[in-house]
Amino acid sequence: MSSELIIVADLQRFKLYSIQKEPLGREYVELHESTESLETHQKLSEKVSDKQGHFQSSDSIGVCGSGSGENHNIALEEERRRIKEIAKQISEALQKYNYTYWYFAAPKAINNQIVELLEPSVGDNMKINLHLDLTKIPDDQLLDHFKNNGSVL
Numbered sequence: 001m002s003s004e005l006i007i008v009a010d011l012q013r014f015k016l017y018s019i020q021k022e023p024l025g026r027e028y029v030e031l032h033e034s035t036e037s038l039e040t041h042q043k044l045s046e047k048v049s050d051k052q053g054h055f056q057s058s059d060s061i062g063v064c065g066s067g068s069g070e071n072h073n074i075a076l077e078e079e080r081r082r083i084k085e086i087a088k089q090i091s092e093a094l095q096k097y098n099y100t101y102w103y104f105a106a107p108k109a110i111n112n113q114i115v116e117l118l119e120p121s122v123g124d125n126m127k128i129n130l131h132l133d134l135t136k137i138p139d140d141q142l143l144d145h146f147k148n149n150g151s152v153l
Contacts (some may be wrong), residue, residue, distance in 0.1 A: 003100035008100040009086050013135040016093050087117035094122045103146045105134040
């Protein structure tokens with residue numbers, strides 16, 4: 001395994017690469033892990049069991065009320081849960097592989113939240129942290145983003 005790893009993530013995808021060298025010295029990335037959260041594709045009606053107006057309650061005088069219109073922040077809670085899952089996934093992956101440094105990229109909206117949830121020993125070896133969503137770019141262009149845009153932490 002290479003001594004340098006690259007991890008890219010967004011709320012839907014997680015990918016772990018190692019940086020490899022060809023005999024002539026050219027660097028390239030090799031994909032080792034890739035997961036995709038299927039929950040991000042589901043509609044809210046597929047995730048919850050009740051339909052609007054079907055979950056009613058009555059108070060002590062027999063007046064029926066409905067919970068429709070209440071904002072329960074389900075989407076925000078799902079995002080928080082997914083960020084915790086990504087941080088855990090990163091920590092577990094970095095414990096599994098032998099590395100010297102690792103690079104990370106995630107969208108600006110979630111990047112710092114993920115980094116804050118990482119185990120302290122894992123975060124110490126992060127060399128570059130990009131606030132970009134690089135999960136959809138071709139593998140052969142990934143290394144260029146870190147070498148050209150990255151600044152050492």
